[in-house]
Amino acid sequence: MTFSFASPHWSEKTTLNPGAGTKPFDGPEEIKLHTYWSTPITKLCLGMSLLTDIHWLEIQQSSASLMQVIAGDPLFIETSAGKEAWESLVTNSSSWPLCTIEGFNDKLTVSKIGFRGYSDSNCTSIQFYNAFGLTSFGCGSEDERPLCYIMIK
Numbered sequence: 001m002t003f004s005f006a007s008p009h010w011s012e013k014t015t016l017n018p019g020a021g022t023k024p025f026d027g028p029e030e031i032k033l034h035t036y037w038s039t040p041i042t043k044l045c046l047g048m049s050l051l052t053d054i055h056w057l058e059i060q061q062s063s064a065s066l067m068q069v070i071a072g073d074p075l076f077i078e079t080s081a082g083k084e085a086w087e088s089l090v091t092n093s094s095s096w097p098l099c100t101i102e103g104f105n106d107k108l109t110v111s112k113i114g115f116r117g118y119s120d121s122n123c124t125s126i127q128f129y130n131a132f133g134l135t136s137f138g139c140g141s142e143d144e145r146p147l148c149y150i151m152i153k
Contacts, residue, residue: 002030005110005135011071013037028147037067039152046113046132047149048089048140054149055089057081059113061104066152069104070112070133077104079113086115086130090144099123110135113150 002016003009009016009032016032044059044066059079063069069077079102086102097117106114114131118124132139132148139148 003112003133003138005112005133007133010067010112010133013067035152037065039066040064041066041069041152043153044113045149045151045153046089047151048130048144048146049149050090050144050146057085057089066150074105076106079103081115083115083117087128089130090141090146097127106131 013034014032015034017029018031018033020029021031021033040063042060042062044061046057046059047054049055059081061069061077061079081102083097083100097119098121099118100115101118101123102115104113106112106116109116109126109129109131111129111131112133114129114134116126116131117128119127128141130141132150134140137145140146
């Protein structure tokens with residue numbers, strides 16, 4: 001898994017397959033461009049695709065770079081896109097959580113960017129998660145393994 005949670009690609013200033021970045025969404029090639037560490041961001045667009053449709057989620061996040069948010073500080077950074085936005089990334093997804101947590105550097109689901117929904121109001125029993133940079137697989141949920149995209153603006 002190139003972009004699993006512990007991958008050195010998150011903290012290295014090296015590109016990966018930059019030639020493929022000229023034709024995005026053409027295939028399952030993994031790409032990391034210099035913009036990951038060199039471009040200031042104000043928002044992220046996260047995408048997941050199981051077949052031909054890509055579902056997108058926008059997250060407001062200002063930083064000197066995406067690398068600074070993901071690899072620069074290992075502390076959890078909360079985001080606020082919301083349950084419906086995260087569920088919209090996966091077709092026919094619905095978690096009905098009573099408690100939700102979302103953000104960067106989630107040590108519980110071991111993900112770089114993600115959402116988790118709990119079936120109880122005390123946030124003790126995870127019912128659903130959807131994330132990028134997971135330990136056991138690159139992105140998705142326990143039921144879906146889509147192609148995933150992280151774009152910056």
